[in-house]
Amino acid sequence: MLSRPFWIPLVALIRQQLLHLWRDRNRVLSFTAFPLLFWLVVGSGFGDLGRFYSGALTLALVFSAALSAMSVIEERDQGVLLSALASPSSRLAIVVGKVLGSGLVAWVQGVLLLVFLPVAGLHPAAAHIVGVLALLLLVALACAAAGFLLAWQSGSAHGFHALVNLVFFPLWMLSGTLFEVNQAHSWVKVLSLLNPLTYPTQALKLLLASATPSDNILWTGYGVPGILALGLIGAGASLLHKRSSRGLA
Amino acid sequence: MIEIAHLHHRFGNRVVLEDLCLAVPDGQCYGILGPNGSGKSTLIHLLATILPVQSGTVKVAGYELPRQADGVRRSIGVVFQTNTLDKKLTVMENLELQGHLYGLRGEALRRRIEELCERLGLTDRPNELVQTLSGGLRRRVELAKALLHQPRVLLLDEACSNLDPAARRSWLDYLFELKEQLQLTVILATHLLDEAERCDQLVLLHRGRIVLQGTPASLKRRVSGDVVMVESAAPAALAETLQARFGLAPQLVDGMVRVEVPEGHRLVPQLVEAFPGHIQAVHVRKPTLEDVFLRETGVQLC
Numbered sequence: 001m002l003s004r005p006f007w008i009p010l011v012a013l014i015r016q017q018l019l020h021l022w023r024d025r026n027r028v029l030s031f032t033a034f035p036l037l038f039w040l041v042v043g044s045g046f047g048d049l050g051r052f053y054s055g056a057l058t059l060a061l062v063f064s065a066a067l068s069a070m071s072v073i074e075e076r077d078q079g080v081l082l083s084a085l086a087s088p089s090s091r092l093a094i095v096v097g098k099v100l101g102s103g104l105v106a107w108v109q110g111v112l113l114l115v116f117l118p119v120a121g122l123h124p125a126a127a128h129i130v131g132v133l134a135l136l137l138l139v140a141l142a143c144a145a146a147g148f149l150l151a152w153q154s155g156s157a158h159g160f161h162a163l164v165n166l167v168f169f170p171l172w173m174l175s176g177t178l179f180e181v182n183q184a185h186s187w188v189k190v191l192s193l194l195n196p197l198t199y200p201t202q203a204l205k206l207l208l209a210s211a212t213p214s215d216n217i218l219w220t221g222y223g224v225p226g227i228l229a230l231g232l233i234g235a236g237a238s239l240l241h242k243r244s245s246r247g248l249a
Numbered sequence: 250m251i252e253i254a255h256l257h258h259r260f261g262n263r264v265v266l267e268d269l270c271l272a273v274p275d276g277q278c279y280g281i282l283g284p285n286g287s288g289k290s291t292l293i294h295l296l297a298t299i300l301p302v303q304s305g306t307v308k309v310a311g312y313e314l315p316r317q318a319d320g321v322r323r324s325i326g327v328v329f330q331t332n333t334l335d336k337k338l339t340v341m342e343n344l345e346l347q348g349h350l351y352g353l354r355g356e357a358l359r360r361r362i363e364e365l366c367e368r369l370g371l372t373d374r375p376n377e378l379v380q381t382l383s384g385g386l387r388r389r390v391e392l393a394k395a396l397l398h399q400p401r402v403l404l405l406d407e408a409c410s411n412l413d414p415a416a417r418r419s420w421l422d423y424l425f426e427l428k429e430q431l432q433l434t435v436i437l438a439t440h441l442l443d444e445a446e447r448c449d450q451l452v453l454l455h456r457g458r459i460v461l462q463g464t465p466a467s468l469k470r471r472v473s474g475d476v477v478m479v480e481s482a483a484p485a486a487l488a489e490t491l492q493a494r495f496g497l498a499p500q501l502v503d504g505m506v507r508v509e510v511p512e513g514h515r516l517v518p519q520l521v522e523a524f525p526g527h528i529q530a531v532h533v534r535k536p537t538l539e540d541v542f543l544r545e546t547g548v549q550l551c
Contacts, residue, residue: 004319005352012349016335016342023337078331080346083394086297087350088322242301 009089013097014104016080017068021105031067032109035060036116043120053120054205055177057110058197061140062172065106066164069147072098073157085240095148095236099229102144103137110136117208128207135207135221139200142225143168145232152239175201199224250275250402250434251296256305258291258457265291266457269305273450278428278435280448280465282538284550288457289438290330293406296436297327310401323351326395330407333391336380340371340390343379344397351398358397365393368430369423385416389423396427403428405437409444421447440551442538451538455546465538472536472544475513479506479520480530487527494523502549509536509544 021028039056043049075081084094111133117123124132150167154160174188175197181189192198203221206213213221251273258266266288273279281289294300296309298318306313312320334343341362348358366372369389379387388409395403409420425447428435437448445451446465453461453468461468481487488499488506495516497508510516513533521528542550 003352005350008349008352008354012346016338016346019342020337078329079333080335082299082329082331083327083333083347084350085299086322086325086327087347088319088352089350 004088004090004093006090006093009084009087010093010097010100013080013084013094014101017098017101017105020071021108028064028105028109029112031064032060032112034063035113039116039120049120050122050209052177053116053122054201054208055172057113057136057204058139058175058177058201059172060113061106061110061136062143062168062197063164064109065102065140065143066147066150066168068102068105069098069144069151070157070160071102072148072151073154073160076152091240092233092237094240095233099141099145099148099233099236102147103141103229106140106144107137110140122208122210124208124210128210131207132204135200135204135225138222138225138229139197142196142229142232145229145236148236149232149239152236171195171197174198176205177201196224196228250277250310251436252306252308254306256292256295256302256307258288258295258300258303264457266295269457269459271452271459273434273436275434276432277449278425278437278447280445280451281436281438281454282440282445282451282542282550283438283454284440284548286456287454289440289454290406291457292454293327293329293404293436293438296321296404297325297329298322323398324400325402325404326398326400327404328388328391328395328406328408330410332387333394334379334387337378339376339378340366340382341375343390344375344393347394348397353398361397361399362393365396368427369393383416384412385420388412388416388420392420392424392427396431399431401434403433403435405435405439407438407440410439410441414443417441417443442550445538453542453545455542455548460545461541468538468541469536472509472540474509474511474536475533476536476540477508477510477513477516477520478502478532478534479508479528480504480532481506481524481527482529483527487524490524495519500543502543507543509540 035056039052043052150163151160174192174195181192199220203213203217253269253271256266256269283289295302298321302314309321310324314321344362409417439445451465451468452459484501484504484506488501491497491499500507517531539550
């Protein structure tokens with residue numbers, strides 16, 4: 001049986017997206033403008049910049065990861081992904097390469113926002129910052145994997161935009177960034193507990209505040225996005241195997 | 250090199266390919282000629298393993314689909330109708346990315362890229378961003394991409410349809426030179442006559458079925474004599490009269506009356522005399538592949 005290239009295409013697809021990040025750095029930087037604006041306006045409005053800082057970070061990650069997956073729609077029908085599908089590359093390598101690439105691009109944008117930590121009045125220790133960086137990476141990867149799946153199944157960029165607004169925005173709103181989940185109305189509380197973004201957000205808030213999260217919060221904070229990313233990547237690879245047969249003649 | 254037997258394909262209820270059988274020998278260029286919607290792209294996408302084979306057997310370079318898809322993928326190079334280059338990357342970065350998809354890297358990949366850039370006149374372009382290249386150059390980079398892993402079979406799906414005639418001619422010159430040098434087997438899907446004329450064999454595809462197959466010259470011999478095209482303000486009435494008075498079998502094509510006759514130049518004065526004031530222009534020409542397609546299917550190529 002012929003072997004399927006795995007690592008070389010995987011690294012090449014990550015490199016492709018990092019080159020995009022570098023060549024389009026002004027556009028990418030502009031993506032951080034909205035979370036920054038949200039944080040400054042809402043935080044200043046409530047007179048507590050620190051309270052909404054974690055929300056700005058997750059907002060940057062969620063939307064950047066989802067939107068950078070939008071390139072999948074174009075590349076699937078006309079672009080690098082079409083060439084990749086006709087190549088002997090492992091289908092899993094193609095999905096992992098695209099997801100890691102999109103996830104890293106989103107992560108860089110989240111990390112850029114960390115320069116505002118002192119402005120938010122937050123001074124986490126170095127160990128906590130390492131924990132935050134790892135957490136942000138897992139959330140970015142999970143969002144990128146979800147973005148890949150949704151983009152792969154979307155007919156057009158417009159449809160994908162609508163899906164992003166319908167799926168990702170409610171997830172972000174219900175993750176405990178705008179309110180404390182424990183104090184919310186019972187139905188909101190149930191939805192928040194079902195929301196996978198709630199758990200890393202909870203851990204993120206504690207790490208940023210230099211508090212030591214309980215083992216339970218740490219496990220769920222890192223575990224939920226990690227497992228979600230793995231599951232969604234597996235689902236993506238399976239989708240590539242069964243590429244739908246539409247639209248050609 | 251390529252064996253297709255009883256291939257059927259459908260999108261929902263729509264049949265796109267029907268009982269397609271085709272055998273392409275090593276080193277030959279087979280043109281798949283048909284209008285939009287005839288099933289050409291579907292056939293190329295099936296051979297390129299982008300679409301799954303629903304029914305029938307497909308073998309490429311000895312590998313059978315879908316069981317040995319990896320073997321097929323290593324044996325084929327594909328130039329799609331749509332752009333597959335990353336416009337934000339340079340020519341070199343695009344070619345490296347393509348090589349990496351096939352597991353190529355290092356010195357071997359660099360040498361291969363240099364060799365292809367030389368063959369395709371791209372030696373002074375490697376560091377240019379693809380978005381700054383002309384359409385013709387982009388297509389040449391696509392061809393280099395398709396040949397990077399040294400495939401034995403090249404699949405081309407309307408690969409240069411979007412180019413102007415001069416750029417297309419130049420691209421086709423590169424293609425057929427490389428075909429000879431590398432002894433490639435080529436499947437070329439097209440609706441353009443200049444591309445079709447250069448193929449060793451042509452397969453006329455209409456509504457998913459092969460209607461005719463042969464060399465371009467043998468196909469053209471099926472239309473004997475000349476083709477006369479008559480422009481008139483009332484083409485339908487003219488066609489009726491031509492049939493009644495001259496015993497011809499006229500067709501209405503693009504608002505003109507088209508007839509096939511053994512000696513076109515003899516018909517022209519008779520027409521002008523028979524329909525004074527009703528004829529705006531008369532064209533006499535030798536039959537083309539377009540005429541063959543029209544005769545066999547009743548529809549035009551484009």
